[in-house]
Amino acid sequence: MDDSSYPVEGLPTPDPSREPGAVVETQLTALADNDTPVENAGIKTAYNFASPANRRATGPLDRFIEMVEGPQYAPMINHETAVTGPVERDGPRATQRVTLTGPRGRTVTYRFGVSKGADGPFDGCWLTDRVVLE
Numbered sequence: 770m771d772d773s774s775y776p777v778e779g780l781p782t783p784d785p786s787r788e789p790g791a792v793v794e795t796q797l798t799a800l801a802d803n804d805t806p807v808e809n810a811g812i813k814t815a816y817n818f819a820s821p822a823n824r825r826a827t828g829p830l831d832r833f834i835e836m837v838e839g840p841q842y843a844p845m846i847n848h849e850t851a852v853t854g855p856v857e858r859d860g861p862r863a864t865q866r867v868t869l870t871g872p873r874g875r876t877v878t879y880r881f882g883v884s885k886g887a888d889g890p891f892d893g894c895w896l897t898d899r900v901v902l903e
């Protein structure tokens with residue numbers, strides 16, 4: 770897979786100082802205002818936080834954007850409110866439940882699964898392995 774578009778420059782990227790809840794929050798904040806500062810900035814930020822295995826399964830970037838714009842994940846784009854549950858941490862893995870309310874009042878719940886990267890440029894950073902619709 771060509772990963773030349775990773776990470777997307779000028780948008781938030783993983784950092785070892787970000788804890789699991791902050792990683793999820795960063796993505797939610799970006800997705801709430803998806804087209805700021807550039808088109809699909811929120812989706813591109815989520816791509817920046819995707820683990821290597823996640824990017825192999827869902828990338829490259831164009832395919833990732835299509836997936837997030839699809840019916841399963843579209844409610845994340847420009848959502849109006851996000852209610853996050855507690856971070857459930859188990860060593861180098863963590864999950865967090867998130868309930869989003871969209872512009873038309875539709876409520877959708879997802880479970881974010883993140884893990885600590887063990888090698889490469891984001892060694893020690895929390896990265897998103899999966900986002901599952903509940």
